[in-house]
Structures are given as C-alpha cells and as structure tokens.
C-alpha cells in the first residue's frame with residue numbers, strides 16, 4: 001500500500017477517543033480498513049487534513065490525538081469520554097459534552113490562535129476595555145455627586161468579557177444583558193455620551209432618559225436591552241436565536257448573565273430550548289462569584305456553571321474571564337459554531353467585580369479586602385498590557401496614547417450628559433402602546 | 447407549634463410605646479412573632495446575615511440562625527413553590543421579595559397553588575404564608591423596580607392584601623399576617639420605610655384585617671368630602687386636607703389598611719356624612735381599587751351621594767427613570783389639591 005483515502009471519520013473533532021477504539025475508515029487499493037487509535041486523546045482534524053476520498057501518500061498526517069489542554073488550546077469543542085460507553089461498541093457512545101474544568105487550560109489558547117475565522121485585534125480589545133473602565137469610573141464619581149440617580153452597577157473588573165465577546169459579533173448580532181450592563185452596552189456600540197446621558201436621566205441618553213442604568217437599549221447596534229430583573233435575558237436571547245434559525249438571517253444572539261442567574265429557572269429553560277432547537281445562541285455566564293453578597297458556593301454544589309451545559313447536551317467552556325484573549329478565543333469558537341448551524345454554547349467566564357455590587361452599597365462583611373486586592377492585581381487591562389509589552393509588538397507609547405484618548409472621551413461624555421436637557425415631561429406616557437389614546441378606545445384611558 | 451396567646455386590638459396600657467420608623471416597627475413585629483413561634487421562617491435574597499436590602503431582617507439572623515433566616519438563590523418561582531409546600535405542612539414562611547416586582551416570576555405558583563390549596567383540599571390544608579415586599583414610585587428606581595400590582599391580588603379569591611400606612615400599622619398588620627392561616631400579601635411603600643411614628647411594645651397587639659382607620663375626622667365646618675387613600679397616599683392626603691382647610695374644605699380621610707378584605711362599611715358610613723367621595727391611589731386607575739370602591743358605593747349607597755365619585759391615580763404608563771419623567775407619572779401636590787377641590791365643588 002502506497003496511497004490511501006479517508007472513507008469516513010468515526011469520531012468527531014474534539015471527541016475523546018480511547019486507545020483501541022476505531023477512529024476512521026481508510027480505503028487502500030486492497031480493502032477498506034478500520035483504523036484504531038494507538039493511544040487515547042481528543043481528536044483534532046486540522047483544516048489541512050485531506051478531504052474524504054482524496055488519494056494521499058502514506059505518511060500523510062490526517063489528524064492528531066491531543067491532551068485536554070492541547071485540545072482546548074486549539075479551540076476544539078471538546079467531547080469528554082463517556083463513562084458509560086462500553087469498549088466493544090465505540091460508535092454507540094452518546095457524546096457527553098463537558099467543559100474544561102481548568103481556566104488555565106484555556107488561557108493558553110490565546111497563544112495558539114486557531115486558523116479559521118476572525119482575526120484578533122489586541123489593540124482594539126485594549127482600547128475597549130480601557131473605555132469601559134474609564135467610563136465606569138467616571139459614572140461612579142457622578143453617582144457619588146448625585147448626578148446618576150437610582151442604582152448603578154458597574155462592570156469594573158469584568159471588562160474583558162463584554163469586550164472579547166462583542167469583538168466577535170457584527171452590528172446585526174444581538175446581545176441581551178443584565179442589571180450590570182454598562183460594559184455590554186459600550187462594547188456593542190452604545191457611545192460613552194449616550195450611556196452617560198442615560199444614567200443622568202437626560203433626553204440624549206440611549207433610552208431617552210426613561211431607562212437609566214438598568215434599562216439601556218440601542219437596537220440599532222444590537223443592544224436589545226439590559227434589565228432590572230435577573231434571568232429574562234437568557235430566554236430573550238434564546239428567542240432571538242429562534243428568529244435567526246427561522247429566518248436564516250445568519251445572526252447570532254448572546255445572553256450575558258451572572259452566576260446568580262444560573263440558578264434561575266430561565267437559565268435551565270433557555271438552555272434546554274436552545275439545544276433542542278439547535279439555536280445560534282451564546283450563553284455567557286459572568287461568574288463573579290457573588291450574587292450581591294451571596295457567594296456562589298452557597299447556592300450551587302457544582303462550582304462550574306459551565307458543567308451544567310452537559311445536562312442539556314451543549315458544550316460548556318470555563319474560561320479565565322480576566323484574560324481577554326482567552327475569552328475572545330472561546331467566543332470565537334462559540335460564534336463559529338452558532339453561525340455554522342451547530343447550535344448554542346455556554347461560556348462561563350470566571351471573574352470578579354472589584355467595586356461594590358451597586359454604587360453606594362457597603363462592600364464589607366461578605367468578602368475580604370485581601371480577596372478584592374488579589375483580584376485587583378489580576379486586572380484584565382493590566383494583564384493584556386503586560387502581555388503586549390512583553391511581546392514587544394505594540395509600543396508602550398500607543399497604549400499610553402489610548403489611555404489619554406479614552407480619558408478625554410469619558411470626560412467629554414460626562415460633560416455632554418451634564419449639558420443635555422431633561423426629557424419633556426409630557427412624553428412620560430408615550431410608547432405604552434403603538435396606538436394613541438382615543439384612537440382605539442373611546443376616550444382618554446386615565 | 448403555634449403558641450396560643452392573647453390577640454388584642456387595643457394595646458395593653460401597662461406596656462410602653464416608643465417612636466420608631468416604619469421598617470423598624472415591622473421588624474420588631476417579625477422579631478416578636480419569631481420569638482413566640484419557632485415554626486416561622488423567612489426566605490429572601492440577602493435577608494440572612496446581610497439583614498435585608500431594606501433592613502427588614504437586620505439583626506434577626508444573629509438571633510434565629512440560618513435555618514430560620516434562609517438566604518435563597520434568585521429563584522422566585524422556586525422558593526414561592528417551596529414555601530407553599532412548607533406552609534401546607536405546618537411551618538409559617540415569610541417570603542421577603544425586597545422589591546415586590548420580583549413576585550411576578552412566581553405568579554403561576556402563587557395563584558394556582560398558594561391561593562387555591564385550601565379550596566382544592568376542601569379546607570383541609572391551610573397555607574399560612576406571608577408574601578412581603580416594597581413597592582411604589584420614587585427614587586428613580588425605574589421600570590422594573592417601581593411597580594405596585596396589588597389590585598391583581600385583590601381581584602383574586604384567596605389572598606389578603608395589606609397596605610399599612612403607619613409604623614404602628616406596619617407592625618400590627620405584619621403580626622396579624624403571620625398569625626393568619628391564609629396567604630397574605632403585605633406591601634410596604636418605599637416612601638414610607640423611614641417615616642416615624644409611635645408604636646406599642648405590646649407583643650399581642652394585632653391589627654385585624656378588613657377594618658379601616660379614619661385618619662382624619664370631620665372638623666364640622668366647611669364643605670365636606672370623604673377621601674379614601676391607599677398606603678403612601680395617606681400622609682399626602684392628610685397634608686392636603688390641612689392645606690385645604692383654609693379654603694373651607696372639610697376632609698374625612700379613610701385608610702382601608704387592607705384592600706382585601708375591604709372595609710366598605712366604613713367608607714359608606716363616611717360618605718353618608720359627606721355626600722362626596724374621592725379615591726387617591728398611586729396604582730393605575732383601570733380595574734383598580736378606586737373602581738372597586740366606586741362600584742360598591744354606587745351600588746349600595748347611591749342615595750348618599752351628592753356628586754359623582756372621583757378618582758386620582760398615577761399616570762397610566764410604565765414608570766420611567768429620569769426624575770422629571772418620574773415626577774410626571776406620580777401624583778403631584780397640585781393634582782391632589784385640585785382633585786379634592788373638584789370632588790367638593792364639581
């Protein structure tokens with residue numbers, strides 16, 4: 001035998017293959033042979049692997065069996081060994097999809113950018129994270145001055161997640177967010193001016209002042225809304241995925257939500273529907289380890305939200321949410337899966353908020369100063385900056401210039417909000433329904 | 447086990463009283479009940495060591511521990527269903543929603559299970575559960591944290607709906623709610639939480655359901671009108687009555703205290719004295735408490751009326767965030783004064 005061709009792969013990329021299990025069928029000039037795995041590992045079929053049926057010389061590399069860390073580093077949607085599978089019927093395994101349990105495993109993925117799909121632009125990621133940080137800090141100061149009314153939940157410490165996920169989206173893709181949504185809004189294309197004005201309650205805000213911190217909307221850029229209620233964003237994003245599946249419009253939708261939301265029925269119902277209907281949805285759980293003051297460990301025996309994906313037959317990844325490259329890579333895989341019709345993905349980004357739950361709230365008694373300091377030292381912005389500087393690809397001067405530019409942008413946003421007018425009080429009841437009072441009913445409703 | 451104790455409607459004069467805030471008064475009531483009856487437990491988000499977002503349980507965790515002050519995940523449907531089962535089997539849960547807006551996630555459970563179990567079991571199962579939360583407009587809390595919703599529950603059989611307007615009532619009605627063997631929706635207006643008043647220390651002083659309080663009696667001179675005011679509106683109406691006395695308007699102010707059951711008798715008695723009626727309620731007008739009161743008065747006391755019944759409600763819209771928009775939706779002082787004048791002169 002000098003040449004051969006692949007008839008069929010018996011395993012999927014990312015699937016765990018045990019030593020001795022049949023891996024693929026190869027046609028030689030004599031016969032079709034089932035080839036078994038000589039060792040165990042996760043199957044990688046690289047993009048330059050020969051196509052089915054193509055005649056290739058012996059010695060050609062068709063694929064590789066990787067360790068879990070290597071598989072994660074290549075961005076494979078890994079499918080772990082099925083503990084119930086019997087060795088004699090390897091093809092009968094129902095694939096059991098579980099996430100990586102190591103955040104560090106995925107962290108390494110950034111160094112080995114997988115070949116297909118989008119290019120990562122580190123400078124843009126840096127700029128966006130700095131924008132979120134500086135705008136949030138400016139808003140927090142404004143809250144202290146009484147210029148921002150009501151609650152104000154900042155995204156400080158978690159910037160990498162919205163930044164990296166949204167960098168993989170187009171303007172037509174939709175995102176659905178939470179009470180902690182300023183970062184999502186900015187990353188999806190709400191301007192700093194529109195955000196600040198909204199929190200100041202001004203007519204120039206992204207919801208005309210009627211929303212405030214927890215009710216940000218800009219459907220024109222795919223920000224379908226932040227929410228004062230924990231949970232619904234998961235179902236709403238699932239519904240957006242349904243539209244995309246129905247209309248085949250190529251869009252994907254993303255739900256951002258906290259660890260606290262993962263115990264809500266909306267999470268379980270939404271994930272189940274998204275998998276059974278194979279919807280193009282990405283569920284991004286920002287596990288900052290607390291729901292207000294409640295530690296996640298006290299409300300879930302399963303420390304990894306991502307593992308809950310397994311119960312719904314969906315891949316789930318744990319990523320280091322403070323490593324923007326790692327989140328970017330996980331998001332890229334998830335977006336690609338969704339766009340190619342492979343259905344939803346759950347990404348759990350482990351992270352931390354370094355400010356109080358909401359501005360003005362106490363931040364003691366439920367977590368330690370040491371813990372907060374540790375996470376401050378793991379600042380996602382500083383981390384990327386250190387990487388860029390160490391790699392020597394981006395001059396420090398450029399990074400400094402970005403900081404100054406964004407500082408100016410944040411200052412300008414606050415000035416803009418301060419100078420903006422209040423909404424016209426007579427518009428308070430506009431938009432309750434599409435028709436005007438008196439048009440469909442016999443008189444004023446009030 | 448519930449320990450049978452005195453249920454008084456008048457304070458024991460030997461026991462002192464003290465000034466405190468509305469939220470402190472309700473908390474004192476909860477504390478007294480928990481000390482008296484070990485089957486009472488509280489569930490909610492942040493009601494344990496944290497003491498409650500609105501300090502409704504401050505200090506109680508230290509006294510009663512985690513099994514009786516149970517922090518829960520964000521699973522409103524789940525913990526309402528769970529507490530309904532607990533109530534049906536001998537314990538007495540108090541569910542603290544913090545913002546009452548979050549009760550909406552649990553409506554299916556509340557309406558189909560909590561309120562119907564007693565009925566469906568032919569009276570053999572009782573569901574002693576208190577569902578409490580803060581409600582109402584104010585503080586730029588915006589669209590998802592400013593709702594009222596109480597007419598839903600008053601519309602349905604099976605619920606008591608209590609809306610205390612003073613610290614003393616907050617305590618007395620909460621204690622009554624806890625001792626009642628049926629679901630009670632207990633609603634605290636956010637604007638009242640820090641209001642102050644004198645509160646009796648009598649641990650058995652309860653305020654019965656369905657008994658209105660006349661907050662201001664007729665002075666006996668001037669043009670008369672009855673104003674029924676709900677919860678946070680009571681103090682606003684009292685202030686308006688003081689202002690309008692100078693214009694020769696004599697207002698009798700009725701606070702129903704519970705809207706289910708509703709003390710229509712006291713309202714009708716008052717209308718007999720005044721001939722005129724205005725209902726002031728921050729919640730929406732359509733199908734609301736004002737509509738119900740008006741319907742009952744027209745039906746049962748038409749002859750006492752000298753003028754059409756009037757209602758004043760917040761604007762019929764969702765609640766916006768921006769302070770000027772929010773103020774537009776709320777009932778203003780000017781609107782209130784005018785509504786009373788109209789009810790008198792119109």
Ligand SMILES: Cc1ncc(C[n+]2csc(CCOP(=O)(O)OP(=O)(O)O)c2C)c(N)n1
Pocket residue numbers: 179180228229230231257258259260261262288290291292357491520522548551
């Ligand atoms: C249905 C519902 N219940 C309760 C709340 C009150 N609440 C606001 S934020 C929050 C904690 C959310 O925690 P998590 O989902 O982890 O998000 P994080 O604030 O940590 O970003 C709670 C309980 C709410 N907004 N909605």
Ligand SMILES: [Mg+2]
Pocket residue numbers: 258259260286287288289290291292
């Ligand atoms: Mg959280």
